[in-house]
Amino acid sequence: MKMRLLALLPAALLLAACNKEAPTEPAKPAAETAPEPEVAIAGIKPVDVPAGFGYPGNRDEFQAWADTWQIDNITTAAWNLWAGMTSNSGQSWNGTELPVWDTWCGNEEVFTAKGCVTLERPARAFQKPSQIGHTALRAGKALPSDTQVVSFNKFNPAMANYLGSQHAGPGNANYSYVAMQDLANLNAAWPAETPISARKVEETPYQPDNGGTEGFTAIETKPVIFVVKATGLTPMPLWMGPQQSTTPANATPETWFNCVLLDPAGAADPGTAPVPATPAQIAQIVPGSTMACKNYLYAPLATIYNFKMDAAEAADWNALAPNSGDGGQGLTAAEGDFGVLGGMHVNSKAIVNWTWQTFWWQPGADAPDNFPGSKQGMTDNVAGAWRNYAMCTAWNQTKGNASKDMVVCFNPFLETSSGIPAGQTSNCMSCHGTATAGSPLSGSPLSLPTLSYPAAYTQPIDFNNDPRYATFTRTDFSWAIPSNAFAPPAAPATPAAPASEATR
16 A cells, blocks of 8 residues: 655754744645655655545545534544554564554654654654643643653644644744744734634645545644563553542542553463453562552553663653653663553544544453443454554534534543543543634743633533634644744843943
8 A cells, every 4th residue: 555655844944933024935835735655754754544544534524424423434434544543554663563653753853943854763752741731831830740641742744744834824924833932923913803713823734535646634643651561560550430540530540440460471462352360460560560450450462552662762761750750650661661552642634623533542341331432333444452442532522513412532541630620521622622822922931822721511612703712823723733832942141241441
């Protein structure tokens, strides 16, 4: 199957980020800056979802499903997207065959002045998920101590290329969406008469298949990573609902009663179902684990997506852990240990308000009442360890336009923190609909103003008319943009004036 590879942009596009003079020619629309099929880069080649998985999909058809809540069709499309993203890219790193999504550019390439111009290794710059500290930072409070999970963002070629481009905006100027000052300048440049519906960045790309030409659309992901030691049995938290937690109101992973002991030396069959752990296996738990486990299952490491950490990744993990935790595991990493995928948000611009689906590791039985989702409806296209992940979707804020019943869809690894308002009753679309950039920059270090997350999910948000947007710029449902935009470099210190003769 033909892969779509990342088109490169010169670093100079982003180095001009802080100077907003009008260009001699207008910026190209996002669709024109989409990845060219024959362009490759040295090292790992970021490749898009291959043909055969219903990607990027028919926007009109997808929108009709969202509008009328055709959940069976939505579920099938979401599982097929998962199958395409997790299919083998034909590339490997440090002994691990890379799925398509793990070839994509990350924050450290996209949200820098140099842009995504090379990818010498998989983009896995470990960080604390931005949503956990969003509310606290806005209120000037300390970050919450719970949900100390490790994450990062990944962007498919179309989205990385969009972010690396300059975009036309008000004031007859071009703007970079990865530069904090540009976003603030864009927000300040809207004429006073601009309607709320127009105060937004340029749409991220969507282009359907056209005859023999493969289409594309923007995709963002947020993986959640845990560590498994190379020897012994490492407990991996297993979601079985909020009641199976020491803190049901905020059922963060380190509080879950159920854990699976992952065995790197176990059978390499990803279809192996977890079984109750024996006393001898429980005795092999790696020293230092601090999970709240009460009930133990056993499974081979092959049941979860994993990659072997090299020395640099282990060092990055250990540098992050003292400041933002390690998922509550209490473990340090060493070269040869494994990073494992606990869960992942996936959003695609296949419809105007994006399709939203989130996945988390759920081997064996689904959680009680399939809350907030399950493995039901999984297509045969999903293969290997990827079949051990559950899913929920939120292609609409409500269960169809005619319904007042709000959708509940959250990732147990990401939205259970006390730092996220109403996380366990949230849905992806409403939350990301508040993604915004304001002005002016303030604080030290500099901070970009944004709207708060929804305080509750009792009614849908009118994204085109809500008065809260009147002084902000909507960032096309992407919290990655305002959360990761880089600050302008500090101004050089002004040399002190020479002392006058009178003061010598």
